[in-house]
Amino acid sequence: MQVYSITSGKGGVGKTNLVCNMALRFAELGKRVLLIDADLGLANVDIVMGLKPKATLADLFDGSAELTDLLVPGPGGVTVLPASSGVQEMAYLTDDQILLFMGALEELDRDFDILLVDTGAGIGKNVLYFNAAAQEVMVVSTPEPTSMTDAYAVMKVLAQRHDVKRFHLIVNMVPDRKTALRVYRHLTTVADTHLPDVVIDYLGHVVRDPAVSQAVVDRQLLLQNAPDSPAAECLRELVDTLVADSTDRPISGNMQFFWRRLLQPGV
DSSP states (O other), rough: EEEHHHHHEESOHHHHHHHHHHHHHHHHHTEEEEEEEEEETTTHHHTTOOOOOOHHHHHHHHHOOHHHHHHOOGGGGGGOOOOBBBBBGGGGGGHHHHHHHHHHHHTTTTGEEEEEEEEESSOOHHHHHHHHHHHHEEEEESHEEEEEEHHHHHHHHHHHHHOEEEEEEEEESSSSSSHHHHHHHHHHHHHHHHTTEEEEEEEEEEEEEEEHHHHHOOOOOOHHHHHSSSHHHHHHHHHHHHHHHHHHHHOOOHHHHHHHHHHHHTT
C-alpha cells in the first residue's frame, strides 16, 4: 500500500476538498483507496463526502469500537476512516494512542492499494506524526503570502526535525498555471537557500472555480457534481501525474514502513 499524506501550513486552503476528490480519482483508476481523516479534532471529510458515520476514531480510542467498525463506504468505492469533530482530546493524542492506531491500521495493508491521510494544518504533534510516517508528502498552498510562508514552515520543520527531504507541491485556488508556477518558484528559491537538501516537486495546481464551492453546498464531490469543470480537470491531472510518477519511480515500503517510521526515535 502506498501512503500519501496531504498537509498544509494553514487552514482554509481547500486541502480536504482536494484530497477527497483525489481519492475518488484514484478509485476511478482502479485503485483500492482508504482515506483517513487525520484532522483528528476538527474532522470534515465526512461533510465533504456527504457521509454520516455512526462511529469515529474517538470510539477506537475509548475502546468501544474496532478499527474495521469505523470504515465507511464513500463515493465511487472509496473507503473512509472518519475522525471526530469538536472532541478536544482527539487533537492531543498520546504516543501510545497513535501507535495503537497504527498497529490496527497495519492490519488493513493488504486490503488497499492507496492510503491517503488528510492531516490537520500547521505543525502540531499529530500533524507531524502522520507526515513524518508517510512515504510521500503533499503540501497544499495558495498564492496568498501567508499560505506560502506557512507551507514553507511545515516543510522546514519536517525536514529539520523528521528528515523528510522530498515534498510534492499543490497550488490551489489560482487563476492560472502561470500563477501556480510563480508560487512554486518562490518556495523553491527559499528552500534552495535555507534547506539545500530538500527537493520540492511541482505536482500541479487547481484553478479557482465556482463549481468547487457549489459541490460543497450540494455535499457532492466535484468530480461527480461538475466533472467537466476546469477545477475537476486539474484534479484528474494531479492524480494521473502521481500514478505515472509511482510507476516510473516505485515507492519503497508498504504499511509496515508507515508503522516503523513512527517507532523511530525523534519521529
